[in-house]
Amino acid sequence: MAEITRHIGLSLGADICWPACFEHMMRRLDLRIPHEGDTVRFEVSRVYIEPFDLRQGCKYDVVIDRLTHWYHTSREWIKKAIVMNDLYVFNNPWSVQANEKHTSYVAMMHLGMPIPATWMVPPKSYEPTPDLKPTLSQYAKLFDVTRVGDIIGWPAFMKPYDGGGWRAVTRVANAEAARAAYDESGKAVMHVQSSVEGFDLFVRCIGFGPQTRCVLYDPSAPLHDRYTTKTAFMSAADAEHLRKVTLTINAFFGWEFNSCEALRKGSTWHPIDFANPCPDSQVTSLHYHFPWLVGAYLRWAIYTAATKKRMRKTLDWEPFYEIAKRDLPYEDKLDLYAKVADERFETARFEEFCHRHLGHLDAELYAFFTTEEAKTAVRAKVAALFPAHEVERFTELFWSRIQEWRADQKAPPG
Numbered sequence: 283m284a285e286i287t288r289h290i291g292l293s294l295g296a297d298i299c300w301p302a303c304f305e306h307m308m309r310r311l312d313l314r315i316p317h318e319g320d321t322v323r324f325e326v327s328r329v330y331i332e333p334f335d336l337r338q339g340c341k342y343d344v345v346i347d348r349l350t351h352w353y354h355t356s357r358e359w360i361k362k363a364i365v366m367n368d369l370y371v372f373n374n375p376w377s378v379q380a381n382e383k384h385t386s387y388v389a390m391m392h393l394g395m396p397i398p399a400t401w402m403v404p405p406k407s408y409e410p411t412p413d414l415k416p417t418l419s420q421y422a423k424l425f426d427v428t429r430v431g432d433i434i435g436w437p438a439f440m441k442p443y444d445g446g447g448w449r450a451v452t453r454v455a456n457a458e459a460a461r462a463a464y465d466e467s468g469k470a471v472m473h474v475q476s477s478v479e480g481f482d483l484f485v486r487c488i489g490f491g492p493q494t495r496c497v498l499y500d501p502s503a504p505l506h507d508r509y510t511t512k513t514a515f516m517s518a519a520d521a522e523h524l525r526k527v528t529l530t531i532n533a534f535f536g537w538e539f540n541s542c543e544a545l546r547k548g549s550t551w552h553p554i555d556f557a558n559p560c561p562d563s564q565v566t567s568l569h570y571h572f573p574w575l576v577g578a579y580l581r582w583a584i585y586t587a588a589t590k591k592r593m594r595k596t597l598d599w600e601p602f603y604e605i606a607k608r609d610l611p612y613e614d615k616l617d618l619y620a621k622v623a624d625e626r627f628e629t630a631r632f633e634e635f636c637h638r639h640l641g642h643l644d645a646e647l648y649a650f651f652t653t654e655e656a657k658t659a660v661r662a663k664v665a666a667l668f669p670a671h672e673v674e675r676f677t678e679l680f681w682s683r684i685q686e687w688r689a690d691q692k693a694p695p696g
């Protein structure tokens with residue numbers, strides 16, 4: 283019986299709090315997992331940015347990546363390591379690069395999800411390029427952006443087709459506001475989307491491999507209060523519905539770590555923003571939910587590394603399209619999409635693995651979030667974001683919410 287070491291790499295940018303907690307927890311857990319006759323041990327290290335040979339090896343089995351969406355050297359290193367060295371990485375970097383919000387809307391519309399009516403409009407202005415004039419003068423049709431609102435109905439949202447971070451999102455109530463927002467949009471390619479009016483719940487469902495957590499979201503609150511600490515705000519059936527929606531999106535696009543924003547109007551959930559691979563992981567936004575997130579990172583990283591889960595290098599959309607073709611109500615199709623997702627995320631095997639090998643993880647998390655190490659990780663993130671005179675106050679605030687999470691654990695583990 284050999285002892286095998288699996289290497290987990292953390293490819294990080296401004297992340298401070300969750301990697302520190304991840305590393306502390308891995309030390310606390312000090313795992314020795316029996317797997318196919320061997321004992322699997324784990325080493326966690328940070329991935330550094332440096333020149334690399336395209337043919338070189340890669341010591342990592344799994345990399346958790348937080349850079350692909352904006353730091354291209356790391357993205358290209360990751361692509362190389364998948365193609366050349368069979369690395370497993372969250373998320374699929376080609377999919378992060380190619381599938382922006384726009385594609386995610388179209389694809390999920392095709393699968394039957396009730397995405398609000400959405401139009402794309404060509405940009406207001408352009409970077410001057412040699413072919414621009416002949417192209418536009420021959421082929422660009424004059425249009426009135428307010429006509430789109432007349433067709434899909436007012437109010438509408440004007441927002442960039444590739445989304446992210448609330449950049450240039452405007453709610454336009456009428457033609458005049460739409461014209462003004464369009465004039466402001468500059469070179470951005472925009473969507474005009476029908477507004478979901480009168481919704482009663484706004485939920486952000488975080489998906490991490492097969493794990494999901496639905497958080498009631500308050501977009502009007504200051505940043506540190508947007509993830510509310512409310513629980514039990516919707517039924518188990520609603521949570522199960524959003525689990526299926528989120529896993530379908532994530533399996534379709536190869537995004538193992540993504541969040542899906544959905545608005546409930548009447549009994550219908552309208553997904554509105556679900557191309558967020560690599561969503562916020564900071565204690566300064568997640569606070570109460572942060573221990574869950576750290577646990578989710580740990581479980582999925584340990585599972586994929588221990589079992590050497592195969593990275594799906596290419597996206598296979600056909601099984602979803604086959605289901606979409608069938609003459610079935612949306613809910614039935616969603617069940618079938620979720621089955622494909624559960625297969626791809628190996629949900630049953632993952633749960634069995636966690637039950638067998640990580641039964642003590644919750645108790646360790648519960649204990650860890652009383653330690654000075656945990657509090658130091660929280661304070662370090664707060665210090666990086668808040669002015670000096672607010673550091674103590676906000677550290678205490680986020681720490682107290684983590685303690686609320688501890689108090690709310692049904693049967694304190696351990």
Ligand SMILES: Nc1ncnc2c1ncn2[C@@H]1O[C@H](COP(=O)(O)OP(=O)(O)O)[C@@H](O)[C@H]1O
Pocket residue numbers: 398439441444445446447448449451475476477478479501543545554555
């Ligand atoms: N169709 C819509 N109906 C209602 N609210 C919307 C709609 N689209 C966007 N919003 C509001 O605008 C915010 C930002 O839009 P979103 O699509 O999430 O952009 P981003 O990708 O920048 O996060 C949402 O969180 C929501 O509050």
Ligand SMILES: [Mg+2]
Pocket residue numbers: 447448543555
């Ligand atoms: Mg959003």
